[in-house]
Amino acid sequence: MKKELITLNINGDDHEIAVYPWRTLNEVLRDQLHLTGTKLGCGTGDCGACTVLLDGQSVSSCLTLAVEAQGQKITTIEGLALEAAANKDLEKCELDPIQESFIAKGAIQCGFCTPGMIMSTKFLLDHTPKPTEAEIRAGLSGNLCRCTGYNKIVDAIADAAEKISPTK
Amino acid sequence: MSTDHNFSVVGKSLPRSDGRIKAVGAAQYADDIFLPGMLFGKLLRSPVAHARIKSIDTSAAEALPGVKCVITGQDIPKVKYGNWRLVPESQDEYALAIDKVRFIGDEVAAVAALDKDSAEEAIRLIKVEYEELPGAYSVEESLADNAPVIHDEYHQDIPNISLDRKIEYGDLDKAFAEADLVLDDVFTVHATSHAYMEPCSCVAEYDHDGRLTIWTSTQAPYFVQCLLASTLEMRENDIRVIKPFVGGGFGGKMEMRPWEFCAAFIARKLGRPVKFTLTREEELATGRRRHPMRIHSKVGFSKEGMLLAKEFNVHLDGGAYNSMGPTACFLCGNFGAMLYNYPNYRYYGAHVYTNKPPAGAMRGFGAPQALFVAETQMNVAAEKLGIDPVDIRLMNAMETGDEIPGVATISSCGFKESLIKVAEMTNWREKRKNLKPGQGLGLGCYSFISGGVFNWFNTRYNFTSAEVRAFDDGTVHLMTMASDIGQGCDTVLRQILAEELGLKVSDIRLTAADTAVTPQADLGTWGSRVTLMAGNAVRKAAQEIKEELFRMVSLKFDLNVIHDLRCGDGKIYPANRPDRAVPFGEAVRMAQRAKRGEPVIGYGSYTPRNKGLVTPAFSFGAQVAECEVDKETGAVEVKFMTTAHDCGTPINPMSVEGQLEGSVHMGLGYALSEQFIMKEGKTLTTTFLDYKIPCAEDMPPGISVHVDTYEPDGPFGAKEAGEGLVSPTAPAIADAVYAATGYRCMDLPLTPQKVLAGMNKI
Amino acid sequence: MSLPQFTFLAPTSLSEACALLEKHQGTIKIKAGGTDMIVRLSHRAVKPDYLMSIKKIPGLDTISYAPDTGLTIGALALLRAVETSPLILENAPMLARAAHATATVQIRNMGTVLGNVCNASPSADNIPTLVAMHAAIVASNGTTEREIPIDEFFLGPGRTSLQANEIAIAIKVPPLAPKSGVSYQKISPRSKVDIAAVNIGALLTLDENEQCQAVRISMGAVGPTPLRAKQAETYLTDRKISDETLAAAGRLAAEDASPISDVRASREYRKLMVEVLTTRALKEAYGFAKN
Numbered sequence A: 001m002k003k004e005l006i007t008l009n010i011n012g013d014d015h016e017i018a019v020y021p022w023r024t025l026n027e028v029l030r031d032q033l034h035l036t037g038t039k040l041g042c043g044t045g046d047c048g049a050c051t052v053l054l055d056g057q058s059v060s061s062c063l064t065l066a067v068e069a070q071g072q073k074i075t076t077i078e079g080l081a082l083e084a085a086a087n088k089d090l091e092k093c094e095l096d097p098i099q100e101s102f103i104a105k106g107a108i109q110c111g112f113c114t115p116g117m118i119m120s121t122k123f124l125l126d127h128t129p130k131p132t133e134a135e136i137r138a139g140l141s142g143n144l145c146r147c148t149g150y151n152k153i154v155d156a157i158a159d160a161a162e163k164i165s166p167t168k
Numbered sequence B: 001m002s003t004d005h006n007f008s009v010v011g012k013s014l015p016r017s018d019g020r021i022k023a024v025g026a027a028q029y030a031d032d033i034f035l036p037g038m039l040f041g042k043l044l045r046s047p048v049a050h051a052r053i054k055s056i057d058t059s060a061a062e063a064l065p066g067v068k069c070v071i072t073g074q075d076i077p078k079v080k081y082g083n084w085r086l087v088p089e090s091q092d093e094y095a096l097a098i099d100k101v102r103f104i105g106d107e108v109a110a111v112a113a114l115d116k117d118s119a120e121e122a123i124r125l126i127k128v129e130y131e132e133l134p135g136a137y138s139v140e141e142s143l144a145d146n147a148p149v150i151h152d153e154y155h156q157d158i159p160n161i162s163l164d165r166k167i168e169y170g171d172l173d174k175a176f177a178e179a180d181l182v183l184d185d186v187f188t189v190h191a192t193s194h195a196y197m198e199p200c201s202c203v204a205e206y207d208h209d210g211r212l213t214i215w216t217s218t219q220a221p222y223f224v225q226c227l228l229a230s231t232l233e234m235r236e237n238d239i240r241v242i243k244p245f246v247g248g249g250f251g252g253k254m255e256m257r258p259w260e261f262c263a264a265f266i267a268r269k270l271g272r273p274v275k276f277t278l279t280r281e282e283e284l285a286t287g288r289r290r291h292p293m294r295i296h297s298k299v300g301f302s303k304e305g306m307l308l309a310k311e312f313n314v315h316l317d318g319g320a321y322n323s324m325g326p327t328a329c330f331l332c333g334n335f336g337a338m339l340y341n342y343p344n345y346r347y348y349g350a351h352v353y354t355n356k357p358p359a360g361a362m363r364g365f366g367a368p369q370a371l372f373v374a375e376t377q378m379n380v381a382a383e384k385l386g387i388d389p390v391d392i393r394l395m396n397a398m399e400t401g402d403e404i405p406g407v408a409t410i411s412s413c414g415f416k417e418s419l420i421k422v423a424e425m426t427n428w429r430e431k432r433k434n435l436k437p438g439q440g441l442g443l444g445c446y447s448f449i450s451g452g453v454f455n456w457f458n459t460r461y462n463f464t465s466a467e468v469r470a471f472d473d474g475t476v477h478l479m480t481m482a483s484d485i486g487q488g489c490d491t492v493l494r495q496i497l498a499e500e501l502g503l504k505v506s507d508i509r510l511t512a513a514d515t516a517v518t519p520q521a522d523l524g525t526w527g528s529r530v531t532l533m534a535g536n537a538v539r540k541a542a543q544e545i546k547e548e549l550f551r552m553v554s555l556k557f558d559l560n561v562i563h564d565l566r567c568g569d570g571k572i573y574p575a576n577r578p579d580r581a582v583p584f585g586e587a588v589r590m591a592q593r594a595k596r597g598e599p600v601i602g603y604g605s606y607t608p609r610n611k612g613l614v615t616p617a618f619s620f621g622a623q624v625a626e627c628e629v630d631k632e633t634g635a636v637e638v639k640f641m642t643t644a645h646d647c648g649t650p651i652n653p654m655s656v657e658g659q660l661e662g663s664v665h666m667g668l669g670y671a672l673s674e675q676f677i678m679k680e681g682k683t684l685t686t687t688f689l690d691y692k693i694p695c696a697e698d699m700p701p702g703i704s705v706h707v708d709t710y711e712p713d714g715p716f717g718a719k720e721a722g723e724g725l726v727s728p729t730a731p732a733i734a735d736a737v738y739a740a741t742g743y744r745c746m747d748l749p750l751t752p753q754k755v756l757a758g759m760n761k762i
Numbered sequence C: 001m002s003l004p005q006f007t008f009l010a011p012t013s014l015s016e017a018c019a020l021l022e023k024h025q026g027t028i029k030i031k032a033g034g035t036d037m038i039v040r041l042s043h044r045a046v047k048p049d050y051l052m053s054i055k056k057i058p059g060l061d062t063i064s065y066a067p068d069t070g071l072t073i074g075a076l077a078l079l080r081a082v083e084t085s086p087l088i089l090e091n092a093p094m095l096a097r098a099a100h101a102t103a104t105v106q107i108r109n110m111g112t113v114l115g116n117v118c119n120a121s122p123s124a125d126n127i128p129t130l131v132a133m134h135a136a137i138v139a140s141n142g143t144t145e146r147e148i149p150i151d152e153f154f155l156g157p158g159r160t161s162l163q164a165n166e167i168a169i170a171i172k173v174p175p176l177a178p179k180s181g182v183s184y185q186k187i188s189p190r191s192k193v194d195i196a197a198v199n200i201g202a203l204l205t206l207d208e209n210e211q212c213q214a215v216r217i218s219m220g221a222v223g224p225t226p227l228r229a230k231q232a233e234t235y236l237t238d239r240k241i242s243d244e245t246l247a248a249a250g251r252l253a254a255e256d257a258s259p260i261s262d263v264r265a266s267r268e269y270r271k272l273m274v275e276v277l278t279t280r281a282l283k284e285a286y287g288f289a290k291n
């Protein structure tokens, strides 16, 4: 069977690659482009470690066909800090405020769920800038973490929300 | 001896030193490693639970384009392995099955190919002819007359018992005869998965000078090094194990595993790097798990509530191989006698082979099971005797200085304080009397070890060691084989070193867990041993450096010998003359000059000696669960968790809290939602859709306090915080459910179905 | 695990898509969001030669409402769109609740409501409410369209009455009669985010005397296809609503259910849950109908 030549726009860069149609976006990111910040924890959509943004929507890269990601803007964990740096309002932060809060609040232990958690948080805060605790927890429904018990992640997200859109 | 310690780095909630690299996605885990020319491996696993292998035909797989190597049990050295090297006959596993398969998932063959697709396809093309044997899928079936014998060549007097342990002290018969209340119950507790988020993975590479390097997701690089050496018939020093970032372990990554062997074997054979990464399905269907147990426990009390005797009979359903079962069998007997003073105690534990995926070490290592039983019986006794559950515990609680006959002396203990504290924080006595319908409050307690004193692995090295190199720019380099698998020891060990040397954490560079460069040895991350043991080794190494630098400062100021010297703020100074301070780097320079160029290096090690049979130090704590039960559906919602615990000095309180919250998560899953559903040895719950670890919305909020104690054997008074806390949650929740419904769970997990059955609704 | 090999097709018109279905009958599978299909492929539960994505077909992602015909939800309308659509929140909030109760954020950003329906899983979250609300599936073979009442749509787990050359292009939900209320109840006892062990959709319409004029109850995960609780419906029709009659309806619904034991729940538990959830659903629907 033949590979298809496709162009994927990842974190602002165009990558021209040849892929089999049955390759998932996760396989292409990790195995082909070695953008290994995006993890693979299950391959069946259950854990969220593979979460990336497609045109701003959080999706499981393990269930996305690479050929179908063509023409969309793909953002991975590696791209998040770049985006933050490009945003003038966030000049003070070297990283995305979400990343900063995760570090400061102890939301990271083994770190394997972290990239996916952060991408889900990005989606959540883009749509719900001031989430309640319940909304934060619901926003993480697709991300499993075995280390932290989530509570510090919830704190970190609340902290990031406050940094991004301060109260009053 | 506690609060007046004036630490500058220890006791601070510093963010993890590896937080940033993880937050930007740059941390490399084993599966993130890609080496030039690397092949992809895949294992063929047995589809049957118990069978003799009659033949294996690999020709079609070998003929598949892209396939570079196919190996089976016939190709590898006939060497068994296992972590109990002290008892060689207990080593019962081949990396690839040679004669028999003993569980569904037993590794039978391995393939390496140019890409994953070909490796997977090749696996499908291997033909194995099995002669199926009857299987035994539970302790009862394995111990039945004419049960199939799972290991013909190794067992105790009873065919499927691989190992047993007895403990006995006091006079049980007399004590039971005198008891006013005797509880005699049989409990069953179930298997659960570590469910670490990172599936196991490794990459092996063989150089042209006879050295094999393996990057592997492990908790114990040293174990992997030693066991790879024996199974590959190589020398230990020819094998280099490097632990990259590891995505959690919880006990599931502390043995050498077949894929590590296969990657190494094939890399050596072909001279090309090979990677193996498991799928989640493999992890859940075939991976190690927490021991299911059948526990028969008989306890006697006086009518005043004093514990008189306990007889604790435990059958561990070990699965097809020993794995870490013998250790769990050993420890379970100790946990059965912990927390309270049992004047008369008898333990019999038996590790039973069954045709199921082997159970191994898992967070708590025998404690969650033993304490679910002990704490439930404590709650039952309190009710029967009309004593508050807190009070009956206070009456029997261990204290500093107490002894478990022949086993251990408790060198620090904040158990009573924890009980009092948790009762205060929850307004326990009042609240228990004023529960709304469906509401329940329950109590569970724990104690745990801070590392083991036993040496079944039979290492010839100290249990842990550290090397510290000091530089004249005021920085130091710490080298340790201790393995950070997410629990945060890289940060904590740097804090300990910074405290000892009066430096900042950022002044410390760390190289860890690389068997070729970090000092031999460290037994790994398990049994909550790292903070105490590696922490002590790091301190000792630092003290050597200090001693050397103190000499320089003493010389420089011509100090009277009675002067006490200190390290602090990056300087070294006489305690009562802080003005006479020498910057740390300058002191190093002086020392180096004095030694004509020799570097300043400190070495420290730690091996527990004269610490009884179990551990140098025990942690303690108490937890209250507040639950709401929907009495129509049986659904249990945990609303709040309150914990008071004693981990000695928390080196990093934020990290300790993280361990606590993670433990609550795991305890919650253990109590309510996680379960392997099996049918004749086949695991049916093989995705996270069916194997339900709690998600963010399931996790209750909570508060915790730390009870101040100082552990004399721990670094700066610290002891364990990472495992013990997984134990109290299930009994606390079960007790709360009892308060809400009248159903007393003695058979985990506590499913809605069981709640309704317990309320006689189905 | 890598996906099995297939030829990928991404037609840009309905007629092209249906022609491909016709041509590759038996060896082709449709993919919308793929959240079911890709998982099934990776488990090798299906091994089609051709996988046809319908995502490039224009116009299928709309959600619209007209007072006389009601709601139309296009085949590519995402679960997330249905969950958050103002049109749906206003006109059929229970559909939004059901969409919200489906899977996780990421899956709802990928998966479609119609995919959930066409996947025809007995535990599907969106089906019971749609059944209760008299929905109809609009099927097209590229030239003609037909409407399939949802009661006739499901043939078994994963099997629907779509012809081999048909694509479901939309689902229509008629407007509610006056004094009607709808409820969706789900129990997934082990976690807040979980596949349903039992789920119930109910639509209750009251007459001017506040008696039950009409009622539809759909039960999920208790049979090979969504089941109607016929005995309960008959019992309740023309009856006064009270705690007793609602409880009795729940008991009758449990009799109608024919659940199996599986990894998610036992048969006995499921039956009891049908009773509890049916009563709860009717109670809630009644509350809405009254106001």
Ligand SMILES: Cc1cc2nc3c(=O)[nH]c(=O)nc-3n(C[C@H](O)[C@H](O)[C@H](O)COP(=O)(O)OP(=O)(O)OC[C@H]3O[C@@H](n4cnc5c(N)ncnc54)[C@H](O)[C@@H]3O)c2cc1C
Pocket (backbone or CB within 6 Å): A044, A045, A046, B689, C029, C030, C031, C032, C033, C034, C035, C036, C037, C038, C039, C054, C075, C079, C101, C102, C103, C104, C107, C110, C111, C112, C113, C114, C115, C116, C117, C118, C119, C120, C123, C124, C125, C126, C162, C166, C167, C168, C169, C194, C195, C196
């Ligand atoms: C992690 C995870 C969790 C999930 N949780 C839930 C849950 O809680 N509740 C629940 O109900 N479901 C759940 N699902 C299942 C799935 O997400 C839903 O069923 C989803 O709505 C399917 O939509 P889709 O567009 O992704 O369908 P696809 O996977 O694209 O298709 C599903 C099926 O329908 C067919 N199909 C799709 N569209 C059409 C069409 N227009 N015409 C004809 N046939 C069509 C396909 O051929 C396929 O057989 C879960 C899935 C995952 C991966």
Ligand code: FES
Pocket (backbone or CB within 6 Å): A039, A040, A041, A042, A043, A044, A045, A046, A047, A048, A049, A050, A051, A060, A061, A062, A063
């Ligand atoms: S890897 Fe994609 S959801 Fe787990």
Ligand code: FES
Pocket (backbone or CB within 6 Å): A107, A108, A109, A110, A111, A112, A113, A114, A144, A145, A146, A147, A148, B197, B247, B248, B486
């Ligand atoms: S930090 Fe380890 S899985 Fe979340």
